[in-house]
Amino acid sequence: MIRVGVVGASGLAGGELIRLVDQHPELELTFLGGSSSAGRRPSQLHPGLRLDLGGLTVEPVGEDVRELADRCDAVFLATPAPVSAELAGRLADRVPCVLDLSGAFRIRTPELHERWYPKVARRTELADRFVYGVPELVGEELAGAPLISLPGCYATAITLGLAPLVLELGLDLRTVVVDGKSGSSGGGLQLRTADLHPLRNGAIAPYAPVGHRHAAEVGDFFQRGKPGSVRSLTMSAYGVSHVRGLLASAYVFTDDEVDARALQRTYLRFYKGRRFVRVRRHTETLVPVPDPQAVLGSNYCDVSVLHDADGGRIVVLAALDNLVKGAAGQAVQALNLRFSLPEETGLTMHPVMPA
Template sequence: MIKVGIIGATGYTGAELVRILSRHPQVELVALTSRSYAGEEMAGVYPALTGSTDLNCEDLTPEEVMDRAEVIFIALPHGHAVPVATRARERGIKVIDLGADWRFRDAGTYEEWYKVPHGNHKLAARAVYGLPEIHREAIRSAGLVANPGCFPTSAILGLAPLLQGGYIDPETIIIDSKTGVSGAGRGAKVTSLFVECNENINPYGVAGHRHTPEIEQELSALAGRAVTVTFTPHLLPISRGILSTMYASLARPATEAELRQVYREFYAGAAFVHLLPPGQWPHTRWVYGSNNCHINLAVDSRTGRVVVASAIDNLTKGASGQAVQNLNLMFGFPETMALAGPGLCP
């Protein structure tokens, strides 16, 4: 059994980690940290976890968590994971960070977009970007994994086969993404209030969202050249889910049937990525609560563009489920352990 600690257990991603790991046959949860709910039962903070865990939340120092755990998940706001992960790696403890602190190979990019000093550029260059469908082998031997952002997960999975195969012009990529309100976290915010977001949809972070350079970093690696994208997220009045619709001009003539075969070959053996039948476009409802990513595409012969849509649950494949997928790879477990299964029906 692998002893696991979660630092920041009572946010939405932390709670989702507890939900998934409580049913993992090779994991023993040994520490759940929270300052706001210290001393309270985790199942009291999230009653849906009743019967799944009897652990209390504790206000532990990172060192105290490290004394108990072989691997730690960090579910903290950006800027807080660097000293924790640095010390954990010095002690030989594996780390999966769900925040942004380790996602950039060049920590200077992180500093530019997140407006805080990083603190460990050398370790950042060695962290592995935790998108298993792209970096599976590197994750297996990693000591520090940077779990991807939710928007980047949906966008990169949707575009990767086309970019690696040279089928689209990288200079023409437009990414239009829509997310549920849980992506904003559990903290009180005016924009997350029911009366503010209900019966409403709005763009935000236009021409400057912090997930943009993360998307560009990974797409550039796939394309073998620098890629700059136009990315615009929108807030939907739903709890969970991301739908990304992506547009790009074809770099050479290709039929839809040809591109569908490219996707089937690229994701062969990828248990969580599913290419839907022609004409069946992804719905966020279909992946709700699952670690799946549903994808479909169409070639617009009139404009010479390809349209790709991908749907994920932002808290599962977009965060905690993917983090457990990384854990499984790091410790040699089946990649689908504790994660297999469809979304909720209906």
């Protein structure tokens, strides 16, 4: 059994990590870290969890992380970026694997990092050792990796959605316009008036109509992999009236020739053998897909690609559960590959639909 710790146990991603680790046949939960929630049982923080979860209660994480490190083979950091930046430094080389779910180590280009995370000081030499944990796109890099940075929820969807165009077809994407729609769980459990149920329910809230750091993260990723391939990528993000799941729409303009009929085949080929990316036909089911309700609670990312001949554009849709494939599930998937387990271990649950 791989011994696992979760720091940030009281948040939504933390709760989801506990859920998935506890369901995982090869993982054992040995540490729960938190500050305000210290002393509480997991089921008090996350009422869905089973009541008697190994007798663990949340413990504070102090200056000295040696005991924590001794008890864990891997530690998930579901903490705010500044906390992650600091904790990762202390845990690196003390724990076989640190997996950070925050934005602290996602963007590699220092100037970009500074622009989008101005308050997150980090050491570049540490940052450079992190593997970007989108398992379907980083090949063998995760095997044995000591430090893994998990992508943002939107970044996961957009990156998986665009990858076949960039990495397989080698298209030059002149303009990519991303429109993101997300449920309220994306905002966590911070106390903000705008996130109270009376104001959030029924809303289509343009909370980031211009400028979203996940867009910078996506650009940074493709720039590393295929410099110059994505020339302009803008994003606007909206909060809609459900809790879990997001849909990212990418409207893609390219000057390259596109074989409309081959697009879907390319996607199917590109993701062949990757269980968690499902290439879907828009009209195959009784409801239109991709739709986050068809991936709820699961680690799937559903992707569609359509050619809009009239508009001279490609439309890419990608849906995922922001707390699973967009956070905790992808983290467990990366951990599986880190420890040479099949990537789907512990992650084979179906979506819960309808819900």
